[in-house]
Amino acid sequence: MADVWNVQDSRVPTSIGEIGIALYNVDGQVANHMAKYNVKVLDQNGEVLKQLNGDLKPHLTTEQTTTIVNFLADMRTKVETQIIPD
Numbered sequence: 001m002a003d004v005w006n007v008q009d010s011r012v013p014t015s016i017g018e019i020g021i022a023l024y025n026v027d028g029q030v031a032n033h034m035a036k037y038n039v040k041v042l043d044q045n046g047e048v049l050k051q052l053n054g055d056l057k058p059h060l061t062t063e064q065t066t067t068i069v070n071f072l073a074d075m076r077t078k079v080e081t082q083i084i085p086d
Contacts, residue, residue, distance in 0.1 A: 011043040011044065011045075011047075011049050012043060012044055012049075013041045013042070013043060013049055013050070014042060014043060014044045015041075015042045015046075016039060016040070016041060016042070017039075017040035017041070017042045017046075017048065018038075018039075018040045019037070019038070019039050019040075020037065020038040020039075021035065021036070021037050021038075021056060022034075022035070022036045022037075022038075023035050023068060023071070023072055024036070024072075025069075025072040025073075025076065028073070028076055030069050030073075033068065033069055033072055034055070034057070035055070035056035035057050035060065035068055036053065036054070036055060036056060037052075037053065037054060037055075037056045037059075038051060038052070038053050039051070039052040039053075
């Protein structure tokens with residue numbers, strides 16, 4: 001990750017700002033879920049220096065993945081029963 005930062009820039013990373021996570025399930029199938037992350041790295045002035053984005057799944061344990069899959073299934077069921085008319 002050393003090549004991420006421009007050493008000629010006087011701004012330096014000093015803290016982590018906002019962290020965002022987006023969960024997706026396109027068609028209700030367990031195999032078709034995604035988890036993406038976005039991390040804002042702040043400089044010494046509190047300004048966003050860099051945004052790191054990527055696939056969260058490689059960083060999750062099996063238990064965490066199962067929890068996310070179950071949560072997405074529950075959300076789909078909730079929407080289907082509460083929003084979509086019979």
